[in-house]
Amino acid sequence: MTAPDFFPHPEPTQSYWLTHEDDLxxxxxxxxxxxxxxxxxxxxxxxxxxxxxxxxxxxxxxxSTVILEARSACSGATARNGGHLKPDCYLSFWTYAKMFGPRTAAQLINHEIKHLKEIKKLVEEENIDCDFHLTRAIDVFLDERVSVPTIQAYREMVKAGYLDTSDIEFWANPKEAEQVSGMKDALCAFSFTAGHIWPYKFIMHLLRRAVEWGANLQTNTPVTTLSEKPDAEGRWTVTTPRGTIRAKNVVIATNAYTAGIMPEFKDKIVPVRGIAAHIAVPEGQRPPHLNNSYAVRFGPKQYDYMVVRADGSVVVGGAKQKVLLSDSNWENVTDDSKLIEGADEYFDGYMQRHFNGWEDSGATTTKIWTGIMGYSKDFMPFLGRMPGKRGIWLNTGFTGHGMPRILLSSVALAGLMKGEVDDLSHTDIPWPFWATEERIRSTESVVQSYMAGDKHNGEKKN
Ligand SMILES: Cc1cc2nc3c(=O)[nH]c(=O)nc-3n(C[C@H](O)[C@H](O)[C@H](O)COP(=O)(O)OP(=O)(O)OC[C@H]3O[C@@H](n4cnc5c(N)ncnc54)[C@H](O)[C@@H]3O)c2cc1C
Known part of the structure; x- marks a missing residue:
């Protein structure tokens, strides 16, 4: 495996969301x-x-605020994702409970759920043209190795009573699960409130606002180094090929590429490559009706996620069965200029294979792309003050699941930076997000074992 250079690749694949380029x-x-x-x-x-x-x-x-972006504006994971705003409202409960305790697990989940209403409110307040839809997500399980333990874990979670589960519906009977989800061979299904959005349009609208409010946006300007220490006046030196900026405060929002400018984060935030595609029926034809968003579980850690757009086309990502065949496909990869071998053909005939009624739809892949996620070693983002570096603020490492986590993190971070709160412990940000010295120093990582599923037992496979 070649070591990543931790900088965004200059010529990324084009995602479906980026086909409508913003004038900023x-x-x-x-x-x-x-x-x-x-x-x-x-x-x-x-x-x-x-x-x-x-x-x-x-x-x-x-x-006075300058926004520096290595490539074009919002061209990283945000513009290459699945567009799924889906709170993880039961599946990771016991994983989180084991790591952080059941009350904190419930807090993490509730924090995600809260994003649905907050994002809806923001889209309405700002009147953002970004195809936001509140919907039901259906998680469909197609393999007993995952359906059986998930049903059991879910029942135990409900019994333990830490979470309000009144929004979750659950079908353990395969016939009902197939009928409700429309998916062939469904063994069980869960449904709950979720959303989907055109992520690039959403963020570009907010970026335009920031510029209107005085931010100086500088695209195609990669930061090559950040000084290790501030100067005598307490200013950090931010170096780019176009010159340097001396800044009292620096916000690190570089996700997968954080180690490129802050070596402390090497092995703490690992770049992980993902793949997604847009699928549509031929122009002029009507797509079979689907009105939920989906996660499909084919086996341990083998899953896809899918949103159904209002025009009936879908955006689907994951292809983990293919991606996970070799660690070199995904782990420590910052190159989003290439697809993933094997996963590129995975989406051909996808709807016909898995969804009842789509067999003769003629649906084909119209766009396929990769993107780089920043997996933190404990799945949690690093948020708040950088310990020991006054004026450096972190909002990074969202681990492939930023849509229902970032907005309220940014609200809390802004409150800290503006001095409205003096510590994240005085906000409703769950403590596993806090960027503590202990977390940054820790060498433990759950990324490999999490991603591996049942593929191998701790051994690396290249
Ligand atoms: C294929 C794929 C599918 C996904 N699907 C979903 C989903 O459906 N739901 C969900 O919740 N999450 C999903 N995610 C994850 C989600 O997209 C991320 O969690 C989220 O977008 C992270 O936002 P961010 O701003 O932290 O990172 P990014 O959007 O990656 O932004 C970081 C920015 O920093 C810039 N940058 C980096 N280094 C430098 C530097 N040195 N100088 C200047 N600029 C720099 C980058 O160019 C980039 O624009 C998916 C991700 C991928 C790749």
């Missing part, structure tokens, strides 16, 4: 880089953009 895509607010700023935000994805948005939202406090 290659924006530079000023021709030259400012030499100084109160805040430099590195990264213009969901985390960087919402950090800047909430930092600048209040017109009484508008510090």
């Amino acid at each position: 895509a290659n924006h530079r607010t000023t021709e030259e880089l400012p030499q100084e700023a109160d805040y430099v935000v590195i990264g213009s994805g969901y985390a960087g953009t919402t950090s800047a948005y909430y930092l600048l939202k209040d017109e009484k406090f508008r510090p």
Whole structure:
């Protein structure tokens, strides 16, 4: 395996979401880089953009802010994801309970659920044209190795009583599960409230607002180094090929690429490559009706996720059965210019294979792309002050599941930066998100064992 360089690849694949390029895509607010700023935000994805948005939202406090983006605006994981805003409202409960205790597990889940209403509210307040839909997600299990333990774990979770499960519906009978989900060979299914969105349009709208509120956006400007220490005036030096900026505060929103500018995060946030596709029926034809979003579980850690767009086309990602065949497909990979061998053909005939009524639909893959996620070693993002580095703020490492986690993280981070709260313990951010020294120092990682499923027993396979 070649070591990643931790910088975004200059020529990424094009995702379906990026087919409607925003006119801010290659924006530079000023021709030259400012030499100084109160805040430099590195990264213009969901985390960087919402950090800047909430930092600048209040017109009484508008510090000078520069947003630096290595490629075009919002061209990382946010613009390459599945568009699924899906709280993990039962599946990871016992994993989290084992890691952090059952009350914290419930807090983590409730924090995700809260995002649905908050994002809906924001989309409505801002009148964002981003195809936001509140829907039901259906998790469908096609293999007994996952259906049986999940049903048992779910029942135990309900009995333990830490969570309000009134929004979750559950079918353990295969016939009912197939009927409700429309999926062939379903063994059981769960459904609950979720959402889906055009993530690029959502974030580009908020980025435009931040620019209107005074942010200086500089795209195609990679940060190559961040000084190890601040200078005598307490300013950090942010170096790019176009010059340096001295900044009192720096927000790290670089997700998978964080170790590129902060070596402390090597092996703490691991770049993981994922793949997704857009599937549609031929133009002029009507797609068979589907109105839920999906997660499909084919075996341990072998899953896909899928959203159904209002035009009846779908965006589906995962292909884990193929991706996980070799660690070199996904682990420590920052290259989103290439597809994943084997996974590229995986989506051909996908709807016909798995969904009743789609056999003669003629549905084909219209777009396929890869993207790089930032998996943190304990699945939790790093949020808040960087310990020992005054003025460095973290909002990074969202582990392939940022949609229902980032917005409220950015709200809390902005509150900290503006001095409205002095510590994340005074917010409703679950403590596993806090960027503590202990977490950053720890060498333990659950990423390999989590991703591996039943593929191998702790051995690496290359
Ligand atoms: C294929 C795929 C499918 C996914 N599906 C889902 C899903 O359905 N639901 C869900 O919840 N999550 C999903 N995710 C994960 C989700 O997209 C991420 O959690 C989320 O977008 C992370 O946002 P971010 O802003 O932290 O990272 P990013 O969007 O990656 O933004 C980081 C930005 O920082 C920039 N950057 C990095 N280094 C530098 C540097 N040195 N200088 C300047 N700029 C830099 C990058 O270019 C990038 O634009 C998926 C991810 C992928 C790849």
